[in-house]
Amino acid sequence: MPEHLLSISELNAWYGESHILHGVGMTVARGELVTLLGRNGAGKTTILKSIMGLVGRRSGSVQLEGRETVGLPTHRIARLGIGYCPEERGIFSSLSVEENLLLPPAMKAGGMSLEEIYEMFPNLLERRNSVGTRLSGGEQQMLAMARILRTGADLLLLDEVTEGLAPVIVQALGRLIARLKERGYTIVLVEQNFRFAAELADRHYIIEHGHVADTVTLDEVGARAETFSRYLGV
Template sequence: MAEAAFDTQQAPMLSIRDLRAWYGESHVLHGIDLEVPEGQVVTLLGRNGAGKSTILKSIMGTVPKRQGSICLQGVETINRRPFQIARQGIAFCPEDRGIYATLNVRENLELPRRINDSGLTTEQILDLFPNLRERLHSPGSKLSGGEQQMLAIGRILRTGARLLLLDEPTEGLAPAIVEQIGDTLVHLKAQGYTILLVEQNLRFAMSVADQHYLIDHGQVDTRYDRQSIEENTDALLVRLGV
């Protein structure tokens, strides 16, 4: 198991302890412990079915049964409802992107409720994703996969949330779009956002993230910083089945 040295001086924005989660009788998470320092990008790696997406959904409170501790900037959220959690400054971009097919790009962008005044304006989002400016009046059903992903990320940036949860943001996208998404995440980090993302693309994850958690069978198997993941890349590719 790889050992990683982490900056213990930086207080975590998100701290999870002994998180357990169930879908009905199915026990999916078995005591997850992880931290997401403020201003960092952290990835959850692992094979399909390992429990990565369930971690994000548990943070947002959309999993039917959870136990343990989920603290956002020191405030416990495990017993709060999803809308209360969102108002604390967390935004979730799901794997299916959640684009409304009958609404155009502008309408999709302006739909979410703002939780504070720090959310990006529509113009700022269009500057971040120039492709969307050209498709402003196109319905969601007419967008490419890459355009939908840009719209999904842009939409949560309107809310003013400072912790972004992204589920498989590069899945099924062309290399040029993957690169653009990567540049966007680096830009958002530079602007002070904190990002926790589920990612299957190890090379992409390594290019944007400060640290990584390998999830296996609903548990944290190993955590890596930038140096240790470089040293264990080949072994990780085998573990991930890439």
Template structure:
């Protein structure tokens, strides 16, 4: 497995979260180093999306520590976490339906010096260049996913939080998303990926955390993850 600088990147310690009195996360600890792709794998209801929301500061009932590049983000509001380098692509993609592709891209504020230029975005996401004048309502699921990822890269985020980016997409689009994730990691961005598609996860990630009932129950290098893929298929009901 490749070595990554775990002093840089995202560090989560003892993160717990509640919905009322129901505990959704229970003392989660994880790391994602700069230039590393890490997946969160688990059944529906395991707490994966809640974890991403908590990292962004969108979940109010939480405790624990979130740091990025040594800076404590735990008490920061959402906009300051974004300015610190965290970028979130939600499972609903969050595309503005009445804006064009280009307007969606230009609307996002630039929060970091490493933000992708429009030229680089259009070079990398050729379909967005072709559809730059199209309204969000007219985009396919795959085009929306590309736009959602590109919008975060334009901000200069150094942590990319991806929630089920391949769900419901055609295999050719899934393959392209994998290529983009690897490209982003090669740029030194830390990628935390929530993914139900175990086969896809094994093609892009360096390490994997298995979540069950809000807890990390296993932490696997990608080699072991591949060796146990059939077992994980059965566990996830796939």
């Protein structure tokens, strides 16, 4: 039985009056990479936001290393060691590339140094004094991921990182995520791009109508093609 870094049970979430998540349950072991797959509006992004406490209201249980986080304010949850990369990338237009990179405060030991990050993302070094939002879409995505690697967070929540990017950039992101997994990061990846996700993940959670509809492990992927086509149309 692996140690669960993240374990979620009976998670419900609401935006105002809309009930979005209906009893989500899932676990992520340390060092594991799991994806949340599903159609638009299935609730994948809301699961990540609920982990961070960024929804209107939530109930149920979200435990990080056994510590209950439902009821904690967002900034306290983040400081338990979560790096969040939002769907819209969230690059700040009033900050330079380097200011964007240095914004999230270090929360734990073991984060990457600025030098290591620039070595991993040479483009960002070159453009470190540009306004953050002047970067290309791919560079902005790299920046959004790079800035959470400095903090020492060991759980990364990555939301639709490949969305709207050219295939060559998507491949580069795939290599990057594989490298991060090798370094021991635990990753929850929300994806629409099944082929991208299939090469990277240990397990897939299929999300539909705000709950987990199915789980597929790496060795089942080939055998369960009909599951994916039924839920995702791929």
